[in-house]
Amino acid sequence: MNLNQIHNVYFIGIGGIGMSNLARYFRNLGKQVSGYDKTPSILTTELIESGISIHFEDSIDLIPKDFYLDNTLVIITPAVPKTHSEWNFFVERNYQIKKRAEVLGLITKDTFCFAVAGTHGKTTTSGILGHLLYESGADVTAFIGGIVENYNSNLIGSGSTVTVVEADEFDRSFLHLHPNIACITSMDADHLDIYGTSEAIEASFIEFASKIEDKNNLFITKELPLEGITCAVNEAAVYKAFNVRVGNGSYVFDVQTPTEIIRDLHFGLPGRHNLMNALMAIAMANLFGTPTDAIAKGIASFKGIKRRFSYQIKTDRKVYIDDYAHHPTEINAVHQAVSELYPNQKVLAVFQPHLFSRTRDFVDDFAKSLSAFDEVVLLDIYPARELPMEGVNAQWLMSKMTNNHKKIVSKEDLIPTILASGATVIVTIGAGDIGELVPIIKKAIHESI
Structure with missing residues (x-):
C-alpha cells in the first residue's frame, strides 16, 4: 500500500490514545479524516475541534459519503467487536482495512524510525526523545501513547523524514515496525491473555530486537538477555547516569557517553525509573547526533506526560x-x-x-x-x-x-x-x-x- 495515494482515512475507535495521534498525523498531511468511537471524551472533543468529523453511534448511515471511495483507508482498533456494523460494511466491500500497528509499520518503513519498546516506560521515554529531537530542529513526528504536557498533545511535530514510535508488545504490534534505532526498557511479564507465558513474551521481545541488525543501534538495560548498548544509573555501562542529586525539586545528574561526560543535566520528573527513561532517550538522541547543548536544554524543559506521576x-x-x-x-x-x-x-x-x-x-x-x-x-x-x-x-x-x-x-x-x-x-x-x-x-x- 502507498499512503500517498490515500485521500481519506476512516477510524473505527478514533478516540483511543494511539488511534487519535494517527488521526492527527493524517490530518496534518492534508488527508480527509473521519471516524467512530463508542463514547465522547476529551480526546474526541479535541479532534472534532481540529476539524475531524466524529460520531458515537455504530451506524452505516453516519459514515460520510466521501469515504465510500476506493482511495479510503480504514483503520481499526483491536477493541472493536467483530459484530460492529461499520467494520462489516467496509469488510464486505473489500476496503483497505488495517490495524493501527500495521499503519505505523507503513509509516516507519519510509522514515528514519526510533522505536521505544518495553513493558514499562515506553510513553515517557518516547515523549522525552520526541521532545529532544523536535527542540533540536529535527524533521520529526513522534507518536506518543499519552498527552505530553509541553504540547498538550499525543503527537509531537509534523516532520516527514524522522519518526518516534512506541513499540507496543500488546498483540505483538511492534513486530510490524521498521526501526533504525531502538531501545528496550524492560521485559517483565504482561499481557499474558495474549502471550500465555512469560517465556512467550520474552521471545517476542527477542524477535523485535532482531529487527535491529547493527546492535550498536539497540539500547538495553543491563539485566536484559540481549545484545546491545547498555544503559544504567549509578552502574558501569556504555551510557551511565551518575552523580545523581536532588536540587530545587529536580534531579541533577551527569551522563557518561562513549565520547564525553555531559555534566549537570536538570530533569524534573520524580522517581528513579524516570532517570532511566531519560537516559535511554539521551542515548538515542546522542547516537543520532543531537548536539549536547540541545539535549541539556530539552531534558530541562520536559514537563512530563499526563497521568504519569x-x-x-x-x-x-x-x-x-x-x-x-x-x-x-x-x-x-x-x-x-x-x-x-x-x-x-x-x-x-x-x-x-x-x-x-x-x-x-x-x-x-x-x-x-x-x-x-x-x-x-x-x-x-x-x-x-x-x-x-x-x-x-x-x-x-x-x-x-x-x-x-x-x-x-x-x-x-x-x-x-x-x-x-x-x-x-x-x-x-x-x-x-x-x-x-x-x-x-x-x-x-x-x-x-
Missing part, C-alpha cells in the same frame, strides 16, 4: 498525584518516588485494577505492591475488552493485601472516603476510567483544603 495539587498541606500505573512494577515505581519525595508522610493510594486477566495473573504481586502504602482504597476491576472471570474481583485482591487500612468503595463513595482519610499525600493509580474521575477528585480536595 502527574501533580494535580501540590501545596504545603496537601499533595494529589495521578498515575497510569497498572502493573505491579509500575506501582512499585510510584511508591518509590512518593517515598523519596514525601518521607514520613501518610500516603493514600486509590487503585482501580485494569483487566480481569491481569489481576488474576499478578494478584500476589499487586497485593505486595499495594501493601507498601499506608492506606489503600480499591475500586472494582475495570474490564476494558474482557468479560468477568469467576472469583477474580477487588475483594479477592484485597484479601491478599497486608495493610491495616484498606477498603473497597464504589465511585459514588470515593470522594467522601478520600476526604475522610486524613492522608497528606493522595495518589490515584490505574489505566481504566479512573482518569475521568481525576478532575472531580481534584476539585473536591482543593475545596477541602
Whole structure:
C-alpha cells in the first residue's frame, strides 16, 4: 500500500490514545479524516475541534459519503467487536482495512524510525526523545501513547523524514515496525491473555530486537538477555547516569557517553525509573547526533506526560498525584518516588485494577505492591475488552493485601472516603476510567483544603 495515494482515512475507535495521534498525523498531511468511537471524551472533543468529523453511534448511515471511495483507508482498533456494523460494511466491500500497528509499520518503513519498546516506560521515554529531537530542529513526528504536557498533545511535530514510535508488545504490534534505532526498557511479564507465558513474551521481545541488525543501534538495560548498548544509573555501562542529586525539586545528574561526560543535566520528573527513561532517550538522541547543548536544554524543559506521576495539587498541606500505573512494577515505581519525595508522610493510594486477566495473573504481586502504602482504597476491576472471570474481583485482591487500612468503595463513595482519610499525600493509580474521575477528585480536595 502507498499512503500517498490515500485521500481519506476512516477510524473505527478514533478516540483511543494511539488511534487519535494517527488521526492527527493524517490530518496534518492534508488527508480527509473521519471516524467512530463508542463514547465522547476529551480526546474526541479535541479532534472534532481540529476539524475531524466524529460520531458515537455504530451506524452505516453516519459514515460520510466521501469515504465510500476506493482511495479510503480504514483503520481499526483491536477493541472493536467483530459484530460492529461499520467494520462489516467496509469488510464486505473489500476496503483497505488495517490495524493501527500495521499503519505505523507503513509509516516507519519510509522514515528514519526510533522505536521505544518495553513493558514499562515506553510513553515517557518516547515523549522525552520526541521532545529532544523536535527542540533540536529535527524533521520529526513522534507518536506518543499519552498527552505530553509541553504540547498538550499525543503527537509531537509534523516532520516527514524522522519518526518516534512506541513499540507496543500488546498483540505483538511492534513486530510490524521498521526501526533504525531502538531501545528496550524492560521485559517483565504482561499481557499474558495474549502471550500465555512469560517465556512467550520474552521471545517476542527477542524477535523485535532482531529487527535491529547493527546492535550498536539497540539500547538495553543491563539485566536484559540481549545484545546491545547498555544503559544504567549509578552502574558501569556504555551510557551511565551518575552523580545523581536532588536540587530545587529536580534531579541533577551527569551522563557518561562513549565520547564525553555531559555534566549537570536538570530533569524534573520524580522517581528513579524516570532517570532511566531519560537516559535511554539521551542515548538515542546522542547516537543520532543531537548536539549536547540541545539535549541539556530539552531534558530541562520536559514537563512530563499526563497521568504519569502527574501533580494535580501540590501545596504545603496537601499533595494529589495521578498515575497510569497498572502493573505491579509500575506501582512499585510510584511508591518509590512518593517515598523519596514525601518521607514520613501518610500516603493514600486509590487503585482501580485494569483487566480481569491481569489481576488474576499478578494478584500476589499487586497485593505486595499495594501493601507498601499506608492506606489503600480499591475500586472494582475495570474490564476494558474482557468479560468477568469467576472469583477474580477487588475483594479477592484485597484479601491478599497486608495493610491495616484498606477498603473497597464504589465511585459514588470515593470522594467522601478520600476526604475522610486524613492522608497528606493522595495518589490515584490505574489505566481504566479512573482518569475521568481525576478532575472531580481534584476539585473536591482543593475545596477541602
